Amino acid sequence: YEQSNGSFYRVEAEIESSKAKDFTIGQKLKGIVKQTYVIEGHNKVSKSAVVTYEGYEPGSKGNVYLLEAVEGVLGKELRAKEVPVEVLAEGDNEVIVSGLEYYEKPSVILNLSYKIRDGVKVFLWQ
Numbered sequence: 001y002e003q004s005n006g007s008f009y010r011v012e013a014e015i016e017s018s019k020a021k022d023f024t025i026g027q028k029l030k031g032i033v034k035q036t037y038v039i040e041g042h043n044k045v046s047k048s049a050v051v052t053y054e055g056y057e058p059g060s061k062g063n064v065y066l067l068e069a070v071e072g073v074l075g076k077e078l079r080a081k082e083v084p085v086e087v088l089a090e091g092d093n094e095v096i097v098s099g100l101e102y103y104e105k106p107s108v109i110l111n112l113s114y115k116i117r118d119g120v121k122v123f124l125w126q
Contacts (some may be wrong), residue, residue, distance in 0.1 A: 009069070012041075021091055027044070035052055038072045041053075043096070043097055043100045043101075043106065044094050044095070044096050045064060045085075045093075045096075045097050045100075046093065046094055046108070046110055047092060047093060047094060047095055047109050048110060048111075049064055049108045049109065049112065050062045050063070050085065050087070050095055050097065050113070051064070051065075051125055052087065056087055056090045056095050057087065057090065057120065058087055058088055058089055058090065059068065059086065059087065060086070060087045061084065061085070061086055061087075062084075062085055062086075062087065063082050063083065063084055063085065064082075064083050064085050064097065064100065064108055065080045065081065065082055065108070065109040065116050065118075066080070066081045066083055066100075066101070066103065066106050066107060066108060066109065067079075067080070067081075067107040067108075067109060067122060067124070068080070068081040072121035073097070077121060078121070078122045078123070078124055079119055079121055079122060080116050080117065080118060080119065080120045080122050081108060081118065081119075082117070082118035083099055083100060083103075083106075084099055085097040085098065085100060086098050086099060108123065
């Protein structure tokens with residue numbers, strides 16, 4: 001569940017099997033909060049930018065490609081840098097990952113194709 005301010009809430013519930021058939025999508029439920037978790041200091045990334053083999057469940061590992069500016073012979077050029085990440089929480093269109101904390105304002109490549117690999121020259125269209 002994602003709030004309007006961009007923060008995520010993960011809601012889990014245990015429902016008796018006799019009552020589970022009476023629920024509909026979007027129905028409001030009342031209950032008791034047993035446990036809460038706070039995930040801060042991590043990056044929110046679009047699901048399309050994370051390459052995983054296990055899905056987007058919390059704890060699964062994957063890769064994200066960042067834009068890295070490298071000084072070349074003809075000046076500054078952009079290269080793709082593969083960074084391993086771990087999924088911490090999943091939303092509808094985005095996931096929270098750890099592994100990008102060491103980069104200041106990371107630029108994540110969103111439109112991945114078969115040509116994007118670690119160290120490949122990337123052109124930025126604006």
